[in-house]
Amino acid sequence: MKKSITAFYVETVLLVAAFTAVLLILSAVFGYARAESRAARRLNSAVCLAENAAEAFAAAPSGEGLLRLLDEGNAALTETADGAVFTARYGADRTPSPTGELVVTVRVGAPGNESGAIRGEIDVADAASGETVYHLTTAARGGAS
Amino acid sequence: MKQGRSGLGYYTIGISALFLAGFLMLVLIGAGAYRNTVESQNGNADARALVSYLSTCVKAGDSEGAVTVRDSEYGPLLEIAAGQSGYARRIYVHEGALVEDFARASRPLSPENAQILGKTAVWQITERENGLLEVKTDGGSVLIRLRSGR
Numbered sequence: 001m002k003k004s005i006t007a008f009y010v011e012t013v014l015l016v017a018a019f020t021a022v023l024l025i026l027s028a029v030f031g032y033a034r035a036e037s038r039a040a041r042r043l044n045s046a047v048c049l050a051e052n053a054a055e056a057f058a059a060a061p062s063g064e065g066l067l068r069l070l071d072e073g074n075a076a077l078t079e080t081a082d083g084a085v086f087t088a089r090y091g092a093d094r095t096p097s098p099t100g101e102l103v104v105t106v107r108v109g110a111p112g113n114e115s116g117a118i119r120g121e122i123d124v125a126d127a128a129s130g131e132t133v134y135h136l137t138t139a140a141r142g143g144a145s
Numbered sequence: 146m147k148q149g150r151s152g153l154g155y156y157t158i159g160i161s162a163l164f165l166a167g168f169l170m171l172v173l174i175g176a177g178a179y180r181n182t183v184e185s186q187n188g189n190a191d192a193r194a195l196v197s198y199l200s201t202c203v204k205a206g207d208s209e210g211a212v213t214v215r216d217s218e219y220g221p222l223l224e225i226a227a228g229q230s231g232y233a234r235r236i237y238v239h240e241g242a243l244v245e246d247f248a249r250a251s252r253p254l255s256p257e258n259a260q261i262l263g264k265t266a267v268w269q270i271t272e273r274e275n276g277l278l279e280v281k282t283d284g285g286s287v288l289i290r291l292r293s294g295r
Binding site for chain 2: 005030037040055059
C-alpha cells in the first residue's frame with residue numbers, strides 16, 4: 001500500500017513538472033506572438049511613413065522642399081558634408097509627435113552625373129533604440145522644389 | 146488509515162485544482178494573444194488597404210489632366226479619367242463608406258450603383274504643390290505624387 005502511494009506521489013510530481021514546462025513554453029510562445037504582432041504594427045507604420053516621405057521627395061527633392069511639405073512642427077533640417085538630412089518624428093499611429101517612437105530620416109544626395117536624378121535615402125528608425133525598422137531608396141528629378 | 150486516505154483525497158483535489166487553474170490561465174493568455182494578433186492584423190489592413198487601393202488607382206490612371214479633385218454633393222470627389230473615352234472612375238464617400246463607380250464623367254453620381262471600397266469617417270483630399278495629393282481616410286494620411294507633370 002505504502003509503495004503504491006509513493007509511486008502515486010512520484011507520478012504526480014512528474015506530471016506537475018511536465019505541466020509546468022508546457023505552461024512555460026506556451027506562455028513564451030504567446031509572448032513571442034504578442035511581440036511579433038507589435039513589431040508588425042510598427043513595421044506597417046514605418047512602411048507607410050517611408051512611402052509618404054518618398055512621395056514628398058518626388059514632389060520636392062531637396063531638404064527645404066521636404067521641410068515645406070512634411071513639417072508639422074517636429075521636423076528638422078541639418079546640412080552635412082554629404083548633403084541635407086531631413087528628420088521628423090512620428091507616433092506609432094503615424095501622427096507627427098515630438099516624442100513619437102518612430103524617426104523618419106531622409107538623406108538628400110547630390111544630383112547624379114548622367115541622369116540628373118537626386119537620390120534620397122529614407123530610414124525609419126525606432127526612436128528609443130535607433131534600430132532601423134524600414135529603409136527605402138528613391139530618386140527624383142531635381143528642379144521641382 | 147482513514148485520515149491518510151482523507152489526506153490523499155485533498156492532495157488529489159489540490160493537484161486537480163492546480164491543473165484546472167493552469168489550463169484556465171493558459172486559455173486566457175492564449176485568447177488575449179489571439180485577440181491582440183487579430184486586432185493588430187485588422188489595424189494594419191485598415192491602415193493600408195484603402196490608401197493602397199487609392200494610390201494604385203491614381204498611379205494607374207495618372208496621365209496629364211486625368212486625375213482631378215472637385216467638390217460634389219457627396220463631398221470631395223476624386224475623378225480618374227479613363228483615357229479619352231469620356232468615362233471615369235469616381236471615388237467619393239456615401240453614408241460612411243468610400244465608394245467607387247465607373248461611368249460617363251458627365252453623368253451624375255449614383256452611389257446606389259457604386260461599389261463599396263471600405264468604411265471611413267474621414268475623407269479629405271488636399272492638392273499640395275508639384276502635383277502632390279494628400280488623401281486622408283480613417284487609415285491615416287497618404288501622399289500621392291502625380292507623375293504626369295500637370
